[in-house]
Amino acid sequence: MADVVLRNISKRFGAVQAVGELSLAVNDGEFLVLLGPSGAGKTTTLRLITGLESPDAGSLMIDGRDVTHDPPGSRDIAFVFQQYSLYPHLTVYDNLAFPLRSPARRVPEPMIRERVERTAELLHIASKLNNRATRLSGGEMQRVAIGRALVRDPSIYLMDEPLSSLDAKLRAELRLELKRIQLELGATILYVTHDQVEAMTMASRIGVIRDGRLLQLGTPREIYESPASLYVASRLGTPQINVLPARLLSDVPVPPGTETVGIRTEHLQLAARNGGQMVGRVHRVEHLGEQNHVHLDYKGETLVTLADPHRPLHAGQEVELNLVHPLCFDRAGQRIPAAIH
Amino acid sequence: MAQIRVENLRKSFDQFTAVEGSNFTIDDGIFFAMLGPSGCGKTTTLRMIAGLELPTDGRILLDGEDVTFRRAAARDIAFVFQLFALYPHMNVAENIGFPLKCQGMARREIRERVQETARLLRIEHLLPSKTSRLSGGDRQRVALGRAMVRRPKAFLMDEPLGALDAEFRHLMCGELRDLHDRIGATTVYVTHDQLEAMSMADQIAVMNKGRVEQIGSPQEIYDRPASMFVADFIGSPPMNFLRFEGGLRSGDRAVSFHDARIAVPEIREDRASSPLALGIRPEHIRFADTAPVRGEVFGAEYLGTTQIVTVETAHGRVAARLPSSASVRIGETVGLEFRSERLALFDVGSGVAIRTVHDGSAHHG
Numbered sequence: 001m002a003d004v005v006l007r008n009i010s011k012r013f014g015a016v017q018a019v020g021e022l023s024l025a026v027n028d029g030e031f032l033v034l035l036g037p038s039g040a041g042k043t044t045t046l047r048l049i050t051g052l053e054s055p056d057a058g059s060l061m062i063d064g065r066d067v068t069h070d071p072p073g074s075r076d077i078a079f080v081f082q083q084y085s086l087y088p089h090l091t092v093y094d095n096l097a098f099p100l101r102s103p104a105r106r107v108p109e110p111m112i113r114e115r116v117e118r119t120a121e122l123l124h125i126a127s128k129l130n131n132r133a134t135r136l137s138g139g140e141m142q143r144v145a146i147g148r149a150l151v152r153d154p155s156i157y158l159m160d161e162p163l164s165s166l167d168a169k170l171r172a173e174l175r176l177e178l179k180r181i182q183l184e185l186g187a188t189i190l191y192v193t194h195d196q197v198e199a200m201t202m203a204s205r206i207g208v209i210r211d212g213r214l215l216q217l218g219t220p221r222e223i224y225e226s227p228a229s230l231y232v233a234s235r236l237g238t239p240q241i242n243v244l245p246a247r248l249l250s251d252v253p254v255p256p257g258t259e260t261v262g263i264r265t266e267h268l269q270l271a272a273r274n275g276g277q278m279v280g281r282v283h284r285v286e287h288l289g290e291q292n293h294v295h296l297d298y299k300g301e302t303l304v305t306l307a308d309p310h311r312p313l314h315a316g317q318e319v320e321l322n323l324v325h326p327l328c329f330d331r332a333g334q335r336i337p338a339a340i341h
Numbered sequence: 342m343a344q345i346r347v348e349n350l351r352k353s354f355d356q357f358t359a360v361e362g363s364n365f366t367i368d369d370g371i372f373f374a375m376l377g378p379s380g381c382g383k384t385t386t387l388r389m390i391a392g393l394e395l396p397t398d399g400r401i402l403l404d405g406e407d408v409t410f411r412r413a414a415a416r417d418i419a420f421v422f423q424l425f426a427l428y429p430h431m432n433v434a435e436n437i438g439f440p441l442k443c444q445g446m447a448r449r450e451i452r453e454r455v456q457e458t459a460r461l462l463r464i465e466h467l468l469p470s471k472t473s474r475l476s477g478g479d480r481q482r483v484a485l486g487r488a489m490v491r492r493p494k495a496f497l498m499d500e501p502l503g504a505l506d507a508e509f510r511h512l513m514c515g516e517l518r519d520l521h522d523r524i525g526a527t528t529v530y531v532t533h534d535q536l537e538a539m540s541m542a543d544q545i546a547v548m549n550k551g552r553v554e555q556i557g558s559p560q561e562i563y564d565r566p567a568s569m570f571v572a573d574f575i576g577s578p579p580m581n582f583l584r585f586e587g588g589l590r591s592g593d594r595a596v597s598f599h600d601a602r603i604a605v606p607e608i609r610e611d612r613a614s615s616p617l618a619l620g621i622r623p624e625h626i627r628f629a630d631t632a633p634v635r636g637e638v639f640g641a642e643y644l645g646t647t648q649i650v651t652v653e654t655a656h657g658r659v660a661a662r663l664p665s666s667a668s669v670r671i672g673e674t675v676g677l678e679f680r681s682e683r684l685a686l687f688d689v690g691s692g693v694a695i696r697t698v699h700d701g702s703a704h705h706g
Binding site (some may be wrong): 043066092169172175179180194195197200201202220224236237238240264287288289293306309 | 409441506507508515518519522539540544558559560563564575576578579621622624639640642643644645649651662666671
């Protein structure tokens with residue numbers, strides 16, 4: 001495993017700036033997740049690291065070595081794609097062994113067996129080693145695809161939304177497994193996704209990316225609790241952060257320059273009416289099982305917050321809104337760090 | 342407006358039984374969701390209600406009238422399909438008005454109805470637009486408008502939001518429910534997505550292998566699942582099951598779980614010793630050093646407000662939902678304490694929930 005460092009990498013396709021002056025250091029043993037919508041430049045970034053694309057400007061270092069102009073084969077990278085592509089005529093064992101049998105590597109068979117068996121154990125597919133790849137469920141196939149990257153011991157694993165084609169249950173299971181495997185192996189992973197839950201639950205650090213630019217880099221907790229901008233704040237958290245123009249607030253001191261406030265569910269307490277200035281009306285109560293989502297109207301704006309499912313709230317009811325340390329943003333949507341006390 | 346009643350409805354395709362003996366009533370004005378994995382029979386049931394499929398057995402009543410063998414077009418029901426097809430050469434107003442034009446309605450009346458429909462959907466400003474220029478959400482709204490414009494007695498929808506990404510889907514759920522509140526038409530909505538069903542429906546029928554496992558409000562189904570299938574299908578992460586072997590007596594307030602006594606809601610049935618499972622939702626678990634069920638922390642997943650902590654116990658993995666402020670170390674040993682009034686018990690053989698003091702009003706499928 002090794003550090004991977006991108007310095008001011010840019011890539012343009014015709015009129016589209018896919019990646020713009022991106023600088024990023026993936027530390028040895030780190031699980032770094034790039035989070036962004038489609039078209040943000042996530043996949044292009046991965047392809048630039050593999051060498052499948054070459055940058056217009058900037059440099060790429062792997063383990064202290066400049067590999068910007070090296071061919072893909074010499075970069076010592078393992079890639080897991082969104083759509084698993086296994087060799088259908090081979091067994092699971094042979095699919096896993098395939099990367100080690102490449103003429104460029106020449107790994108002796110006993111060592112291949114050891115690595116394949118250990119990887120299969122790690123991914124809970126040891127009992128399937130003799131099955132044909134086509135006889136597996138979707139989740140098992142994706143495990144094999146991940147396994148084919150894991151049998152090698154590359155500098156870095158690059159993963160492009162490897163869980164997105166799986167159903168929700170399986171995705172949740174593999175999230176947990178992948179994180180555990182990464183910790184066990186001390187693997188360095190750069191993982192891209194548009195799914196905030198994947199980013200929050202697996203990442204050592206998250207890089208929020210948009211229009212080819214890195215907007216913020218930090219631990220999930222840092223990004224969630226101290227977002228640099230309104231955009232970043234809106235990328236993490238369910239329900240999505242509420243946004244109110246600051247002029248609609250009453251009794252809430254905000255720092256000068258505050259144009260909008262961002263209110264997460266933990267910044268908003270609902271109480272019975274008791275003379276407070278901010279009064280909202282319950283529009284709808286959504287029962288999601290462990291929590292209710294309460295939709296409130298406040299001065300023509302909609303706020304959504306969580307409430308205990310057994311708390312009696314009903315449509316039409318008026319409630320008092322108490323804001324506790326909401327996030328403040330300026331006219332440009334940048335965070336004003338001073339918290340409200 | 343309409344009440345829909347389904348009696349002993351059954352459908353077989355050759356050897357395969359898609360729907361077996363369903364009975365339920367959808368009251369007038371209700372938003373009713375049929376929820377289940379693919380192949381559970383929900384779409385087949387919907388298609389029989391619509392008249393697109395004939396049942397092998399049983400009856401369908403619309404406002405008390407037997408429509409089982411009536412043609413789809415004569416049922417006064419609007420069907421909204423998963424993939425919305427709009428007519429690309431017509432503008433929005435023409436698309437919405439098309440079903441009325443086919444009926445031979447006068448042009449002025451069509452214009453009024455289209456206006457009214459567009460107002461309900463809040464898309465009046467789009468009426469002159471070409472459909473090719475519309476966003477995904479607006480296309481959905483136009484397709485809905487085309488179903489609404491006939492003023493049908495009921496709407497049947499088959500995964501209408503299936504093709505949208507998660508965030509947008511949740512937004513459309515809110516819109517569909519708001520629309521339902523404005524027009525109040527009986528709606529039957531088929532989905533495999535528990536969040537969609539929970540978020541919108543007044544009543545949910547959870548289906549599995551052609552059978553209705555449970556019908557109830559979202560909260561009833563979540564809090565008092567009638568079977569292990571329902572408990573596992575609803576909730577993210579789903580309910581945890583801890584297996585053990587034991588007998589039960591009506592009046593018991595605790596069970597012998599391996600070497601421990603665990604308090605449960607008062608049991609209301611007798612049972613000889615058999616494989617059982619304790620069911621516990623992740624948010625009803627706390628860490629407590631003295632708790633008898635113990636395990637090692639396997640993983641912690643940060644979610645902002647809360648975190649999901651997975652614990653490896655001797656009886657399987659257990660997911661607990663804790664505040665994100667709780668500090669948890671991978672590999673540490675913890676005790677798991679359950680909120681006893683929230684525990685469920687299941688017979689593992691049949692998967693059916695054991696009756697407790699909470700089961701006064703629960704529906705068993």
